[in-house]
Amino acid sequence: MGSPMSNLSFRGMSLMFKVRDFLRPRGEALSEAEIQPGLTVLDYGCGPGSYTLLAAEIVGTGGVVHALDIHPLAVASVQKSASKKRLANVKTVLSDCATGLDDSSVDVALMHDVFHDLDDGEAVLRELHRVIRPGGTLSFSDHHMKASEIVSRVSASGLFELSRRGKRTYTFSKVG
Numbered sequence: 227m228g229s230p231m232s233n234l235s236f237r238g239m240s241l242m243f244k245v246r247d248f249l250r251p252r253g254e255a256l257s258e259a260e261i262q263p264g265l266t267v268l269d270y271g272c273g274p275g276s277y278t279l280l281a282a283e284i285v286g287t288g289g290v291v292h293a294l295d296i297h298p299l300a301v302a303s304v305q306k307s308a309s310k311k312r313l314a315n316v317k318t319v320l321s322d323c324a325t326g327l328d329d330s331s332v333d334v335a336l337m338h339d340v341f342h343d344l345d346d347g348e349a350v351l352r353e354l355h356r357v358i359r360p361g362g363t364l365s366f367s368d369h370h371m372k373a374s375e376i377v378s379r380v381s382a383s384g385l386f387e388l389s390r391r392g393k394r395t396y397t398f399s400k401v402g
Contacts, residue, residue, distance in 0.1 A: 233299055255338065256280055258392035259365035264288040265333040268325060268357060270350070271295055271340030272318075275304040281336070282313040292327060294319040323349050330359040338395070341379070342370035348383060355385040355400060363389065364398040 256277060261267060263286045269278045272293035282291040293304045293316060301318045308316035319326055323346070335354045344350055354364055364386055368376060376396055380386050386398035 255365070255367060255392075255394045256284060256336075258395045258397065259334050259336060259363070260397075261285060261334055266331060267291045268327065268332045268335040268354070269293045270325075270335055270337045270354065271343075272304055273297075273300050273340075275300075275307050277336050277338060278304050278316060279307055279311060279313065282308065282316045283311075285315060287315060290315045290317060292317050292319055292325065292332070294321055294325055296320070296322045323353055325353055325357055327357045329356055330362075332357045333359060333362050335362070335364045337364060338367045339369060341366070341368045341376075347379065351380065351383055351385055355383075355402075358400045360400065362400055364400070365395050366398060367395045 261281050261284045263284065265285050266289060267281045267285060269275075269281060269291060272278045272295045275293060278291050278293040282289075285291060293301070295301055295304075298320060301320045304316065304318050335358055337350075337354070341347055341350075358364065364380070366376060366380060371379075373391075377388050380396070380398055381388060385401055387401050388396060389399040390397045
């Protein structure tokens, strides 16, 4: 993913996300990702957990949400919030690329507002392709990128193809 931001910058970003989430709740994006009870979700670049916690509530006790981030404060924040909300189905991963998950173990991978920050987006897409099960999807959004750039960069590798475009997200299907 690149180098983690400073702790001060992370705390500032987390505060901005709280305001953003109040004004524009993350539920619509997760609805477009078609997260359902019982699914296994990977929130890649989870930050303070805006999507993670809501996804964990949706998948319920029969599902699991893996929250991955390069920043130790992100992982700690998600762990603390999940504990406070008694969400035992949240598992955290501190990493810049490798998820540590089994092949074909994820139903939906979320990559929201992180791709533009990646040093090696291709490596991350290969890792996501490895862990997403056949028939699984990649839910993608990045307001730092134009629509055409999103589609071309995610599908250029041949690992994913655009299956639908929602109001807030792009859904890519795993190829092969």
